[in-house]
Amino acid sequence: MVRFGGPEALVLGQAPDPVAGPGQAVVDVAVAGISFVETQIRRGVDKWHERPRLPYVPGGLVAGQVSAVGADVDSAWLGRRVVAGTGETGGFAERAVAQADALFPVPDDLGLQEAVALFSDGSTALGLVETAKVSPDEWVLVEAAAGGVGSLLVQLARAAGARVVGTARGGRKLDLIRTLGADAVVDYSEPDWTDRVLDATGGAGPDVVFDGVGGEIGRAAFEATARGGRFSVHGAASGEVTAVDPARASMKDVTVIGIEQLFDFGPQVAQWAQRMMELAAEGVVRPFIGQTFPLERAAEAHAAIEKRTAVGKTLLLM
Numbered sequence: 001m002v003r004f005g006g007p008e009a010l011v012l013g014q015a016p017d018p019v020a021g022p023g024q025a026v027v028d029v030a031v032a033g034i035s036f037v038e039t040q041i042r043r044g045v046d047k048w049h050e051r052p053r054l055p056y057v058p059g060g061l062v063a064g065q066v067s068a069v070g071a072d073v074d075s076a077w078l079g080r081r082v083v084a085g086t087g088e089t090g091g092f093a094e095r096a097v098a099q100a101d102a103l104f105p106v107p108d109d110l111g112l113q114e115a116v117a118l119f120s121d122g123s124t125a126l127g128l129v130e131t132a133k134v135s136p137d138e139w140v141l142v143e144a145a146a147g148g149v150g151s152l153l154v155q156l157a158r159a160a161g162a163r164v165v166g167t168a169r170g171g172r173k174l175d176l177i178r179t180l181g182a183d184a185v186v187d188y189s190e191p192d193w194t195d196r197v198l199d200a201t202g203g204a205g206p207d208v209v210f211d212g213v214g215g216e217i218g219r220a221a222f223e224a225t226a227r228g229g230r231f232s233v234h235g236a237a238s239g240e241v242t243a244v245d246p247a248r249a250s251m252k253d254v255t256v257i258g259i260e261q262l263f264d265f266g267p268q269v270a271q272w273a274q275r276m277m278e279l280a281a282e283g284v285v286r287p288f289i290g291q292t293f294p295l296e297r298a299a300e301a302h303a304a305i306e307k308r309t310a311v312g313k314t315l316l317l318m
Helices: 036-043 112-132 148-159 171-179 193-200 215-224 246-252 259-264 266-281 295-306
Strands: 024-033 061-069 081-085 095-099 103-105 139-142 163-168 184-187 208-211 230-233 255-257 289-294 313-317
Touching: 024 081, 024 112, 036 295, 061 095, 061 112, 081 095, 081 112, 112 148, 112 208, 112 230, 112 259, 112 266, 112 289, 112 313, 139 148, 148 163, 148 171, 148 208, 163 171, 163 193, 171 184, 184 193, 193 215, 208 215, 215 230, 230 259, 246 255, 259 266, 289 295, 295 313
Parallel strands: 139 163, 139 208, 163 184, 208 230, 230 255, 289 313
Antiparallel strands: 024 061, 024 095, 024 313, 061 081, 081 103
16 A cells, blocks of 8 residues: 555555564564454554554454564464464565564464454444443444444454344344344334334343444434443544543443453453453354455455444455
């Protein structure tokens, strides 16, 4: 990528094979993850990360096999299947460099595609559920419940004994949310969608809201939150993070868990990812991979995410 802009800014290019420096490893990439925030970084409009210098190779998370290690790295990593964080850049490539402490071994019985989804979206979802302290018999509202994080939030909330209202846009996504076990589904493109949420929850509203959309939808979801509930913010797919007036939150007796919570997740990502992989092995959760694209169609993958046509997790395959 040599300029910021729309999906068409993603073009194939050639680069020298990366070399592992001290404390690093080279991964032969089989799968690269994509997140919504990466589409905003590509456009140069993301507010939460420093704008990368051009030329820029997107992709912060990959899975594949370690093919080389640098000095001070245990040679036992060679040949191992791993998920690896590449920082802000580098994953949309046939080979990528990662710090050795960013390597995470993939269990033999888990596919690399599933491992990427569980490491990234799975750890985020588990962190959100633990931070919000979801309890049995509570009503939980999950926005964008057909997305990578949202689909796992639905399953984790159900596993915690909660009842779930999943929201999304369009029949295809609502059908997916039903298969994940949601007790009710609501299309938030409809003008009366919060009335339907209130009806589903017996008029009280959800005890916990997971807000990954923000904007008008996030504000409406906050107003529907039950008195004494928790409103957890983790995304801004609308382009705007939900801002809640503290006085209004106090009046409604709602605890707002801001998007800043994500900044504290880093040290626990590995243990949360490990737990999610265990839950997947137990059949408690399953990552839903809705679509995959080859590397040369990375622009189409980004466009699908931005146009809201993607469901579940979107991945690039090398």
